[in-house]
Amino acid sequence: AQKVTQAQTEISVVEKEDVTLDCVYETRDTTYYLFWYKQPPSGELVFLIRRNSFDEQNEISGRYSWNFQKSTSSFNFTITASQVVDSAVYFCALSEVSDRDDKIIFGKGTRLHILP
C-alpha cells in the first residue's frame, strides 16, 4: 500500500536560514508521481511541483529546490534564504499510476514557521 511520511510535524527557523522539509514514501509501483503542496495561513492549497518516478533530476525554482532520491524513497524540499511569507503547512503527496487507482495520498504535513 502507498504511504507518505512527513516526520517533521513542525519546524521553526529564523528568516534567511535554509530549511529542508523531509518526505519519505512507500510504494510497490514502478511508475508513480510525487507532489508538494503549500497551505499558507489563509488556508488555500497551492500546487508547487510534480515529479515522476523516472525523472530523478533535481529541480530548482527560485529559492525552492527539490531532491528526489529513489534509492532512499525520499522527495525532500529545501527553501533557501527563507522568508516570512514561506510560513505555511507543506504537504507531500504520492500517486501510483495504475488502472485501479486514481487517488493521491497525502502526508500529514509539516508546519513551517519563519521567524522574523
Place this chain on the structure above:
Amino acid sequence: DAGITQSPRHKVTETGTPVTLRCHQTENHRYMYWYRQDPGHGLRLIHYSYGVKDTDKGEVSDGYSVSRSKTEDFLLTLESATSSQTSVYFCAISEDKGNQPQHFGDGTRLSIL
C-alpha cells in the same frame, strides 16, 4: 487560478441534520475529489469522481455520499451530520487520474454542534 468554487464557505448546523456541500468547476476537468482536513491527519480522501455519475469511495467515506450529475458539479452530502464530521472540507479537480496535479477550492469550514 483554477476555476473552482465551493459553497457554502462556512456552515454551522446541528447534529442529525442533513448537509450538502457543493463544488463547482469551470475547467471541464474529468476528475473531482472531496477531502476533509483535520489537525494531525492532513488531507484524507472522502469520495472522488472520474466522470458524470461515476464515483468511488476514498479512505473515510462512511457517513458521506456524493453525486455528480454534471461535469461541473460535485456534491457531498452528510445524510445525518455528527460532531465527528466537524472539519474543513476541500474540493479538488484534475484533468486526468493521479499523474496530474490536483487543484483545490478554498475550502468549506463545517461545524456540527
